[in-house]
Amino acid sequence: MDPAAMEKELVHDFSPFFRIYKEGRVERLMGTEFIPTSVDPKTGVESKDVVVSPKIGLSVRLYAPKLHNRNQKLPLLVYFHGGAFCFMSPFCAIYHNYLNTLVHEANVVAVSVEYRRAPEHPLPAAYDDSWTALKWIASHVNGDGPEDWLNFLADLDNVYLGGESAGGNISHHMGLRYGKQKLEGLKLAGIILVHPYFGGNEPIGAEANDLEKIEFTEMLWRLACPETTGRDDPLFNPLADPNWASLENTRVLVCVAEKDFYRDRGWCYFEKLKESGWEGVVEIMESKGEDHTFHLMNPTSEKALDLLKQIASFINTRPKA
Known part of the structure; x- marks a missing residue:
């Protein structure tokens, strides 16, 4: 041809x-545009880009809020963007603007990870890159790592993993890997799964009413993970993993949206984790009348601001000893 x-x-x-x-x-x-780092005029949040591994092209975008007490270290949020493992980026307007707002609202330091994307780099590349980013962050534990913002501003004993859609999927798997392997230098305080991108062979809830979306989701998943065993692959369906409750015993917040195709998967994850004998604490929040990642598309809406405040509250509410 x-x-x-x-x-x-x-x-x-x-x-x-x-x-x-x-x-x-x-x-x-x-999500193809590149927004330069800056001091955000609305929030005062400052950002900068750092190359973690030139060999694989792994980089992160760091965010720090306007500091009122320079002697107090802040919680660290490690954020994984969505996009079905195939598109979007921390550097595009949607994520850059959202992280500025979230960092300001929650008063945290954030690391937004630019993992390699499928189909050029099929899974497990995104998982491996995300774990590499976590190990790089952990290298700052003694205050002598390569990045001063992490050395002096971030509390590595108070680390949160979070993301929406595919980023929620990654957050779960990083929590699972942390629970199995630990990571000296980081203490995981919580995991935030927003509209997590999960599936399964057997339709649950409203999924059965949308066979076209099931097919579309499976096509996307197989494109991202060509060697998958299918929709019950534990990478896509956490409940198919017999060891899934080895997730780190921490706090988990699951956020779902009423009209989202993936809503029932989020609820099922919440219910099964609570029933599994897992020793952490899991909470759930549902945004009524909203669809998948609505908070990114319409970030100033009332429901988006409610979700933002819930996430910030989750990070800043430490459990009683």
Whole structure:
């Protein structure tokens, strides 16, 4: 076939998110812009980019709020963006603006991870990159790591993992890996799963009413993880993992949206974790009348602000000893 024709021949069309062409080119349609770091004029939050591993192209964007007490270290939020493992970036306007707002509201230091994306880098690349980022953060435990913001501003005994959609999936798996391996230098205080991107072979709840979305979700998942065993792969369906309750015994906040296709998966995760004998504490919040990642699309809406405040409260409410 003529190379010019191959260039134009679509293999997968996941518009409005991304397209894949026969010759292998990936055309991302959302979250492709690069927003420079700055001091945000609305919140006073400052940001900067740091390369973690030049070898694999792993970098992070750091955020620090306007400090009122320079002698007090702040909780650290490690944030994993969504996008079905295939699109979006910490550097795009949606995530940059959201992290500025979240860091200001919660008064935390944040590390937003730019993991490698599928299909060019299929899973487990995103998981491995995220774990590498956590190990890099842990290298600052003695205050002599490569990044001063983490050495002097972040409380590594008070670390939260969070993200929405695919980022929620990553947050779960980082909590699971931490529970199995630990990570000297970091003490995990909580995990925040917002509209987590989970699935399973058997439809649950309202999923059974949307077979087209089930098919679409499976196509996306197989594209991100070509070697998967399917929708009951423990990477996609945490409940299919017999050891899933080895998740670190910490606090977990699950956030779901009433109209979201993945709502019932979030509720099932919450209920099964609570019943599993797991020794942590799990909470759930549902945003009525809203859909998947609505808070990113309409961040100033009343429900988005409610979700923001709930996340901030979760981070800043330490359990009683």
